Amino acid sequence: MVAVITDVIRAGKPVVGFGFSSIGRYGQQGLIAERFTPRLLQASFDELADESGSQLDPLRAWNVMMKGEKPGGHGERCVAVGTLDMALWDLAAKLADLPLYAYPASRVPGTTPAANVSAYAGGGYYYAHDDIQQLTNEAKQARDLGYTHFKLKSGAATLERDIERIEAVSAVMRGAHHVAVNAMNSYGPGTAQRAADALAPLGVWWFEDICDPLDFSTLASVARRYDGAIAAGEALFSVAEAKLVDDHGGLRRHQDVLLFDPVHCYGLPGYLQIVNELGARGWDRERFWPHGGYLFTLHVAQALELGGTEVNPFCFQPFGGFADSTLMTEGKVSAPEAPGIGFEARQATRHAFNTLLDDQAIR
Amino acid sequence: MVAVITDVIRAGKPVVGFGFSSIGRYGQQGLIAERFTPRLLQASFDELADESGSQLDPLRAWNVMMKGEKPGGHGERCVAVGTLDMALWDLAAKLADLPLYAYPASRVPGTTPAANVSAYAGGGYYYAHDDIQQLTNEAKQARDLGYTHFKLKSGAATLERDIERIEAVSAVMRGAHHVAVNAMNSYGPGTAQRAADALAPLGVWWFEDICDPLDFSTLASVARRYDGAIAAGEALFSVAEAKLVDDHGGLRRHQDVLLFDPVHCYGLPGYLQIVNELGARGWDRERFWPHGGYLFTLHVAQALELGGTEVNPFCFQPFGGFADSTLMTEGKVSAPEAPGIGFEARQATRHAFNTLLDDQAIR
Numbered sequence A, B: 001m002v003a004v005i006t007d008v009i010r011a012g013k014p015v016v017g018f019g020f021s022s023i024g025r026y027g028q029q030g031l032i033a034e035r036f037t038p039r040l041l042q043a044s045f046d047e048l049a050d051e052s053g054s055q056l057d058p059l060r061a062w063n064v065m066m067k068g069e070k071p072g073g074h075g076e077r078c079v080a081v082g083t084l085d086m087a088l089w090d091l092a093a094k095l096a097d098l099p100l101y102a103y104p105a106s107r108v109p110g111t112t113p114a115a116n117v118s119a120y121a122g123g124g125y126y127y128a129h130d131d132i133q134q135l136t137n138e139a140k141q142a143r144d145l146g147y148t149h150f151k152l153k154s155g156a157a158t159l160e161r162d163i164e165r166i167e168a169v170s171a172v173m174r175g176a177h178h179v180a181v182n183a184m185n186s187y188g189p190g191t192a193q194r195a196a197d198a199l200a201p202l203g204v205w206w207f208e209d210i211c212d213p214l215d216f217s218t219l220a221s222v223a224r225r226y227d228g229a230i231a232a233g234e235a236l237f238s239v240a241e242a243k244l245v246d247d248h249g250g251l252r253r254h255q256d257v258l259l260f261d262p263v264h265c266y267g268l269p270g271y272l273q274i275v276n277e278l279g280a281r282g283w284d285r286e287r288f289w290p291h292g293g294y295l296f297t298l299h300v301a302q303a304l305e306l307g308g309t310e311v312n313p314f315c316f317q318p319f320g321g322f323a324d325s326t327l328m329t330e331g332k333v334s335a336p337e338a339p340g341i342g343f344e345a346r347q348a349t350r351h352a353f354n355t356l357l358d359d360q361a362i363r
Helices: A029-041 A060-065 A078-093 A131-144 A159-172 A189-202 A214-226 A237-249 A267-280 A297-305 A349-359 B029-042 B058-066 B077-096 B132-146 B158-170 B189-200 B214-227 B239-248 B268-279 B295-303 B347-360
Strands: A002-010 A014-021 A116-123 A150-155 A179-182 A230-232 A309-311 B002-010 B013-019 B117-122 B150-153 B179-182 B230-232 B307-313
Touching: A002 A078, A014 A078, A014 A349, A029 A060, A029 B029, A060 A078, A060 A189, A060 A267, A078 A189, A078 A267, A116 A297, A131 A150, A131 A159, A150 A159, A159 A179, A159 A189, A179 B179, A214 A230, A214 A237, A237 A267, A237 B239, A297 A309, A297 B002, B002 B077, B002 B347, B013 B077, B013 B347, B029 B058, B029 B077, B058 B077, B058 B268, B077 B214, B077 B268, B132 B150, B132 B158, B150 B158, B158 B179, B158 B189, B189 B214, B214 B230, B239 B268, B295 B307
Parallel strands: A116 A150, A116 A309, A150 A179, B117 B150, B117 B307, B150 B179
Antiparallel strands: A002 A014, B002 B013
């Protein structure tokens, strides 16, 4: 977690931007503290301010962070930059007194926020005991919260067992076409095809993270035979890798799903590079469903009119899920209207971020 | 820098392994301290020891560090693992009372150390003042130290200026075929071909880091037209990326040069994955010239009978260069005979590592 604290005082307190490292990669504090934060702190006002000279410009701040970074090596530092970047967008939107989803429109040409966002519940890990029963309960809980679509994990059990799990969730969610399957990059060249063949008759919503994220030849070979949608990109972190998976991964632009995580891809400016580059190659924004499953990705999906977003209502606390007050209606949701990302509107998240301020005497 | 301190006492002191993060990527201490060191410290004796149960096995320790790591995202964490891995090899070789170059033969099947290693001087950055004159002096200094080959930077000036620099160094080094040119990933699809065409008549030793390390289509298009050797791989950090550049980069296995940095590629076990995978695809070990330019890469090149290694005699201190006593004879050099890597045999390096022990009361 990071907090970017300003000397702008509102309601008697400094305005603070909050960010965290998204889900799944951790330990970037050295990169944040030694490499990227010093560049921000040493930057001049002019390097960080927008043309009007009055507001923080997160896009210009991003250029400051990336100054001198070498090409290649897109892991971890992209998360470090994304963590700080999230806090900078939270901060900039707060300073502009806008909810984040409405803010990029003022900075990024061609951006119009959507009225709401499709969201599905991610989860469905293997349970050590009563796996099918507990998985079924989890899916029911999601359905009762208003989710129409659910994503579960596969690839760590036998194919037969995985099919059984998918069928159990499909029964709850009113059909396999409401159920996505995340194989967690578990299949190799030999096993991927077998898994795809076993999945094909079920007609699931999409088949995700089939093989090693850089094993484009296996991905392309599955794409040639598997008729359903394939989802990829959660473990690709740069526009350079996005071009490669588009060049060599065999993905079908009219139907497949791109999961790039906006935080893990060097933050929103890096994510926009990917959306724009792939957009120029014919990928519609509806094909983007960012990985993550928390308030920031909801804002990003709404701001950029993406296809939708993951939600993690039950895991990855205190960050998974949206605001306490967020209502899910028939699989659609809107970002909160508070200025910034609105982490403050979720009690557990607010509490976690506030620990960063404990020794700052500003709470 | 890291120090791995054991409770094995020799000559009244604990045996300690030293490692550092190689050249060019920094700030991994959070990853080292939060993610990889705890796994080593929490591992059981059996998880770290070799079959005899008496010695540290760096290959098994590497498996401990990598446990649960997700595929993809090959940046920074690979450096963190490589830093600890270097210290573990230093330590294991010291415990076995062998110089590192002779040690992998006991752990890695099919490994026979070479008698000596070809080494070239890396450097040749742009000077702010009197560039050509200072560059010429630097090359002369390398030549006087016994180096027969020299590598300089290009791509940050006009092509005319870069050619002038290459010709100045070529005159010192007895011909352009003794001079490699490192473009520092500076060219895009349009400019790469122009640079290659300008370089072609000179007949340089190799043309390195032409474009973005993941821009395989530009690399392949240069390789189709440029007859001389091309060097690549310094900014690729995994066997997954090594396969991709071999699949799509157009490199020619009989003549091109692979620069993978053993530390940046998750340490020696990760580097061995690359050497073995590309070896199975027809790349001879002579085509590998690891990036780095210090004692560890010298040992690795000698242990694995690689084509040769970079040396940075004048830059990246206190790590660049070999031992104080290392003699270069007609471009050939041997690793020191002291147990381990022999960092202790270079005064400046020893001093730097010893600062890690200052608060350990074991010096």
